[in-house]
Amino acid sequence: MAAPSPSRRALDAFDRAILRIVQRDNRMPQRKIAQAVNLSTAAVQRRIAAMEHGGVIAANVAIVDPDAVGLGVTSIVEVNLIDEKAATVDRAKALFRSDPDVQQCYYVTGGRSFIMLIVAPDMRSYEATTRRLFAENEAVASYHSYLALSRVKAGMELVIPDAG
Incomplete structure (x- = not known):
């Protein structure tokens, strides 16, 4: 059986915790995100990249009034x-x-x-x-x-x- 595509990869508790943080402040340094979710900075970086590639994170934008x-x-x-x-x-x-x-x-x-x-x-x-x-x-x-x-x-x- 083939591995799930990046967009079909199930989100685990770490992914969901990262998403909660970055949707409030996507400029937060990844080292701070890593501390908040108890992962290494490299692991957070890989997870964010995978979620961007898979379309879970659709865009990184500024919301303008x-x-x-x-x-x-x-x-x-x-x-x-x-x-x-x-x-x-x-x-x-x-x-x-x-x-x-x-x-x-x-x-x-x-x-x-x-x-x-x-x-x-x-x-x-x-x-x-x-x-x-x-x-x-x-x-x-x-x-x-x-x-x-x-x-x-x-x-x-x-x-x-x-x-x-």
Whole structure:
């Protein structure tokens, strides 16, 4: 039997402990992570590299406050496509994935095709985005926007369960 691919490798308690740390602060020195999880620095380095290679750690990024960079409009948008044919859905996914104003996008069940989060500097820019992505898109049957009044919580930190 072949060994599991890096992306299929089961995460053990050490991997999960490392993930809990790096998703809060991925700039923490690996020697400090090693001390916190009771492993050698080299072991932590190997485990992090394996999790990056396997796609468990998808990216190492800085989370920027949209207001601090002049992106004052946040909208949650529900999108309905004209049909759910694979070609229609795939084209929509490609378009939404490639647009820089779309921060998050989910293909969903429950009477909608997509739910997405869009940020823009102002309402004029937001209108241009909605025209480009939805109003002028023949694959979109309808869309509904919810403008955020305030950001109550925004984060990417996952609650990582213990190894089971």
